[in-house]
Amino acid sequence: MSQVTSGYYAPASLRDAISLKKRLRERALIVAGGTAAVQLISKMIAEPEVIISLEKVPLDYVKVQGNVVEIGATTPISRLLEKKDLPNALREAAENIHGLALKDMATVGGNIFTPAPAGDIATALLSLDATLMLRGTRGVRAVPFSKFYRGPLEYNIKADEVLTAIRIRRAPGLSSFLKQTPLRYSGPTIASASVGLDLDKDKKARRVMVAIGGLTTHPYRVKRVERFLTGKRLTSELIEEAAKQLVDDNVDVIEDALASSWYRRVIAQVLFKKILNNFIR
């Protein structure tokens, strides 16, 4: 691979993929499933000199070992669903990505990089306190997913790094993902919410992870609401109170032809309340 100039590369190993990425940096576009990356090309947003396709890199796997779930970055949604013992929020997010071709093509890792209205899987993974495994020429870096997004399309990833896997350690006992789309079986996500929750013996919230998707370019954790709920016994009044502070006034919520930012805020709250009320029912 010494004379890389332009073309289509499908390295067979992770090592080759990383050394290509290190050499080519911004000149190359990494393609996993293609559902988002290929659109960048066909809509003339990107003009990569080189394509690095991850199709042959063996990152298509789901491993469950003890209390750790590890998902390879190029695992398609349909493969994810073959696994029976996934955390509930992740399963719900995956099941509600509709269409057989999309389920077969779209990958878990790709979903993390793709801006709204994509990002259902990412939203679920945030609420499961997942960790991203980034491998570069100098080794592996484990980055908490909650510290991965730095801004719209800006990620905590170095030029020579490739996302190889997503790890969920000690998945919360309760977790759930809900989204609103214009049609029952298809259409972009207008808003989504995902919550991971551990209760202690007295039914008080011991660990709470709240993630909101669809409102901004990338999903995010709502630490303020997590702190508000931690240590408290969940009641419908408390849930109502928490929902009021769910979307901060400072958040610049997407407004487009599909939904106003006001509507997205309201829907996020409705979904959040639904999830928590289902937990305590």
Add this chain to the structure above:
Amino acid sequence: MRIKFKLDGEVVEVDAKHTDTLLKILKDKLGVGAVHFGCGEGTCGACIVLVNGRPRYSCLTLAGYVDGKEVTTVAGLAHDGELSEIQKAFLENDAAQCGYCTPGMILIAKALLDRNPSPSDEEIFDALAGNLCRCTGYVPIINAIKSLSKKR
């Protein structure tokens, strides 16, 4: 770059740019009529083909991806002038009107039935979510798939 793959059972070789989509190669270079260009962004499903038996939007698949693989279009389902079971079921159930979505619909139906020989209504709706039809209202298409599911 030069790519070589099996198209409906026949080996083809074609020049492609690294940024060319499979759809572009099939239509512009190979003159395939059994694949349609609709939205170009993976919403309508008119361009769906099977690659090694699994459904893919050819508009979102780079040509390089199919090098050394097998691509099946709806035309590849018929043999010696005889339509396949699925194609007959679409015909019998009036599941095609203008026909633009039909290649993608039939291939998704095949991919679904190959994996799940007796899908529930819910599973059929889920599988077809990425294929738009503006004529039939979907009911005849769903009936065609269900007629096969009963036969098995």
